[in-house]
Amino acid sequence: MLENIAVSSSPHISKPLSTRTVMLDVIIALVPAMIAAVIFFRLYAVTILLTCIVTAVITELICNHIRKKPNSLGDLSAILTAILLALSLPPAIPLWAVIIGTAFAIAIGKMVFGGLGANVFNPAMVGRAFLTASFGMLMTTWTVPATINPEMPTITESVKSTDIRTQATPLAKSKEALKGKINASVANNLIKDAFTGQIGGCLGETSTIALLIGAAYLLIRKTITIHIPLAVLISAFIFAGVAYLINPDAYISPLTHLTTGGMLLCAFFIATDPVTAPLTTKGMWIFGIGVGAIVMLIRIIGEYPEGIMYAILLMNAVTPLIDRLCRVIPVGGIPNAKS
Amino acid sequence: MTANAKGQFTFPGGVHPPDSKTLTEDSPIQIAPVPKQVAIMLSQHIGAPCSPTVQKGDEVQAGQVVGNADAFVCAPVHSPVNGKVKEIALRSHVVLGRVQAVIIDVDLENNPPKKINPEKYTNGFDFDAISPLQIRDTVRNAGLVGMGGAGFPTRVKLEPNEQSPKKIMIVNACECEPYITCDYRMMLENPEQIIAGVKLAKKASESPRVIIAIEDNKPKAIQMMARKLRELHGTENIEIAAVKTKYPQGGERQLITSVLNQYVPTGGIPPMIGILVLNTATTAAIAEAVIADWPLTHRVVTISGEGVSNPGNYYCSIGTSIAEVLEFAGGTNSEAVRIISGGPMMGIAIADLDTPITKTSGAITVLTKQQIGKAKFANQQTPCIRCGRCLEICPEQLNPTKIAHAVKHELLDTAQTYFMTACIECGCCSYVCPANIELTGYIKTGKILLARQKKKMPQ
Numbered sequence: 001m002l003e004n005i006a007v008s009s010s011p012h013i014s015k016p017l018s019t020r021t022v023m024l025d026v027i028i029a030l031v032p033a034m035i036a037a038v039i040f041f042r043l044y045a046v047t048i049l050l051t052c053i054v055t056a057v058i059t060e061l062i063c064n065h066i067r068k069k070p071n072s073l074g075d076l077s078a079i080l081t082a083i084l085l086a087l088s089l090p091p092a093i094p095l096w097a098v099i100i101g102t103a104f105a106i107a108i109g110k111m112v113f114g115g116l117g118a119n120v121f122n123p124a125m126v127g128r129a130f131l132t133a134s135f136g137m138l139m140t141t142w143t144v145p146a147t148i149n150p151e152m153p154t155i156t157e158s159v160k161s162t163d164i165r166t167q168a169t170p171l172a173k174s175k176e177a178l179k180g181k182i183n184a185s186v187a188n189n190l191i192k193d194a195f196t197g198q199i200g201g202c203l204g205e206t207s208t209i210a211l212l213i214g215a216a217y218l219l220i221r222k223t224i225t226i227h228i229p230l231a232v233l234i235s236a237f238i239f240a241g242v243a244y245l246i247n248p249d250a251y252i253s254p255l256t257h258l259t260t261g262g263m264l265l266c267a268f269f270i271a272t273d274p275v276t277a278p279l280t281t282k283g284m285w286i287f288g289i290g291v292g293a294i295v296m297l298i299r300i301i302g303e304y305p306e307g308i309m310y311a312i313l314l315m316n317a318v319t320p321l322i323d324r325l326c327r328v329i330p331v332g333g334i335p336n337a338k339s
Numbered sequence: 340m341t342a343n344a345k346g347q348f349t350f351p352g353g354v355h356p357p358d359s360k361t362l363t364e365d366s367p368i369q370i371a372p373v374p375k376q377v378a379i380m381l382s383q384h385i386g387a388p389c390s391p392t393v394q395k396g397d398e399v400q401a402g403q404v405v406g407n408a409d410a411f412v413c414a415p416v417h418s419p420v421n422g423k424v425k426e427i428a429l430r431s432h433v434v435l436g437r438v439q440a441v442i443i444d445v446d447l448e449n450n451p452p453k454k455i456n457p458e459k460y461t462n463g464f465d466f467d468a469i470s471p472l473q474i475r476d477t478v479r480n481a482g483l484v485g486m487g488g489a490g491f492p493t494r495v496k497l498e499p500n501e502q503s504p505k506k507i508m509i510v511n512a513c514e515c516e517p518y519i520t521c522d523y524r525m526m527l528e529n530p531e532q533i534i535a536g537v538k539l540a541k542k543a544s545e546s547p548r549v550i551i552a553i554e555d556n557k558p559k560a561i562q563m564m565a566r567k568l569r570e571l572h573g574t575e576n577i578e579i580a581a582v583k584t585k586y587p588q589g590g591e592r593q594l595i596t597s598v599l600n601q602y603v604p605t606g607g608i609p610p611m612i613g614i615l616v617l618n619t620a621t622t623a624a625i626a627e628a629v630i631a632d633w634p635l636t637h638r639v640v641t642i643s644g645e646g647v648s649n650p651g652n653y654y655c656s657i658g659t660s661i662a663e664v665l666e667f668a669g670g671t672n673s674e675a676v677r678i679i680s681g682g683p684m685m686g687i688a689i690a691d692l693d694t695p696i697t698k699t700s701g702a703i704t705v706l707t708k709q710q711i712g713k714a715k716f717a718n719q720q721t722p723c724i725r726c727g728r729c730l731e732i733c734p735e736q737l738n739p740t741k742i743a744h745a746v747k748h749e750l751l752d753t754a755q756t757y758f759m760t761a762c763i764e765c766g767c768c769s770y771v772c773p774a775n776i777e778l779t780g781y782i783k784t785g786k787i788l789l790a791r792q793k794k795k796m797p798q
Contacts, residue, residue, distance in 0.1 A: 332605035
């Protein structure tokens with residue numbers, strides 16, 4: 001009777017939850033944004049998404065092979081990184097750049113640190129930062145969505161270079177407003193279009209409604225907690241609000257800031273990456289406030305119109321420090337405390 | 340009814356594992372057959388181990404002391420049966436490893452199975468005729484220990500302390516661990532015995548008030564106890580608190596927070612803030628010791644889990660081997676892959692079926708692969724993704740992942756900066772971990788390593 005009996009440490013039951021379910025939940029939450037990307041950018045969206053996923057899978061397989069580690073594709077984190085990177089790329093980016101960026105994100109952003117759980121920086125943002133640093137021009141060419149440009153090739157047609165019509169994003173307009181060339185209300189008037197997604201921008205960041213649906217799913221499933229998104233959005237709103245109150249002609253409204261330039265994608269899907277965000281609730285608030293503040297500093301004072309990526313990477317770098325400073329205190333208080 | 344209970348009936352953190360109590364909650368307590376042999380562990384409690392008071396070949400009577408020691412923090416052990424001492428030998432103990440035990444061959448012809456006899460507790464015992472000190476001495480001599488799991492000698496707990504007199508006594512009837520129903524059945528079948536024990540413990544510990552805490556998924560037990568409290572005399576300052584169903588509600592630190600909205604200091608124990616917590620089974624044993632004048636030799640054990648043929652609640656002799664106890668429940672089936680002393684959250688997996696049950700064994704749970712889960716059974720641990728779920732549910736609000744990883748890398752000092760020794764080992768962190776990391780296992784290991792390290796150090 002004993003031959004089947006195995007021992008192990010308690011507890012002997014566990015919640016039916018795995019890393020794969022956590023990652024899968026985020027991927028499911030990104031489906032509305034992916035659908036919106038395909039609607040607005042058609043063939044670009046499909047090819048970029050597929051290229052990212054295939055490249056990520058191959059890169060992870062190669063890295064595991066070199067490191068002589070078991071296959072880790074089952075945790076779906078490589079595919080999630082690929083989707084997040086794809087959604088934060090401009091539609092007209094050439095596929096060779098997509099391949100380089102994705103391979104860099106997986107290999108240097110994640111695998112050299114030791115794979116999932118050990119990376120310091122968000123891999124998708126590492127890939128994007130690499131592409132921005134290397135091919136700045138490609139990364140700031142914004143294509144007009146298909147709903148505005150009916151000539152955009154459909155999924156079955158091939159892309160001709162003459163089909164690409166570009167347009168400044170609301171945030172690019174905000175920079176012009178800063179310089180006094182136009183009034184900030186021009187950018188603010190785009191907010192209705194930003195809600196559905198009829199503006200220029202990265203594949204996944206344009207449609208506010210799609211991102212909010214995904215965010216609601218993550219919160220309902222308790223895959224993420226509200227702390228980081230709320231901290232990012234509140235801090236960005238306050239910074240943008242102060243600037244807007246000072247000079248509404250030069251600074252765009254806080255709501256425009258929140259709905260454009262990937263702010264929602266960042267707050268709900270990228271900043272909440274558990275591996276690179278703090279563990280404690282207090283730490284999460286500091287992290288989120290930091291992200292929101294850096295984004296706004298870059299957008300309002302800096303030259304660069306967006307800033308999400310740098311804000312995430314900078315705050316990733318201080319995450320270990322935040323974790324160290326924001327320790328949790330046991331319910332019974334610190335033992336032998338004098339008070 | 341709950342004028343004294345100031346809490347929210349809940350505590351921070353915690354989890355909701357499937358309670359699986361339907362397997363045994365409606366099965367009345369059955370008297371188990373007399374075993375062929377019993378092994379009475381000489382250490383069934385926290386404190387000094389007993390020395391044997393009998394020798395090989397001695398005839399022993401049921402209820403006779405077979406092991407004792409002079410230490411204050413100690414509880415004697417008794418034979419549950421008439422028989423002959425075969426030898427004093429080592430037996431596996433669930434927690435302590437190999438421990439000395441008195442092995443008694445049972446005289447099968449001269450051994451009627453012991454009954455519970457609820458009628459003894461209903462008719463006129465004079466509670467005023469016995470002094471607190473007499474109760475405490477009887478409790479000591481009857482070998483009573485906390486029967487919920489820790490096994491701390493009850494006499495020591497009951498002792499009044501002048502520096503911090505007992506303000507309140509909580510009877511822990513939560514039974515939050517999945518599968519276990521032994522206390523629940525006792526409350527339904529022998530409420531008079533429990534209440535008599537509560538009254539005696541209240542008197543012995545000089546506690547002015549008592550709260551009996553029961554989880555709100557046991558409405559029948561709450562009704563039964565409330566009705567008996569109304570019917571019986573001398574129950575003025577005894578009340579019932581229906582606490583929220585959440586694991587580990589029955590952890591004494593968590594229960595104190597739930598019921599009284601107070602926190603026991605980290606590293607401290609409830610008496611420091613004037614609170615006494617007793618398990619229901621212990622209170623029943625106090626009544627048996629004082630009113631029926633019988634030591635702690637038998638207890639109700641829930642034998643449950645999908646791996647046993649006839650799950651149920653059995654009144655067993657302490658010292659019966661787990662193999663024999665499982666026979667009462669029809670043995671294990673072919674699916675059984677893990678035998679646990681206790682419940683699935685905090686219980687300890689058994690590898691030796693000759694391990695005898697002790698005063699603290701409330702349950703034997705036999706699980707199948709399906710209950711354990713495929714990944715957990717295969718011990719497939721994946722890297723920590725720092726999701727923070729363990730921090731969220733930790734009832735002590737610790738940082739389990741940091742402690743576990745510090746222990747993994749043998750950094751015990753670092754582990755202590757995250758308050759490793761404050762861990763109550765409830766298992767919630769391992770339960771929720773999506774990466775299947777044995778956080779509780781690492782923390783338990785770390786605590787043992789730290790204790791060893793301290794022993795080796797001078798001073």
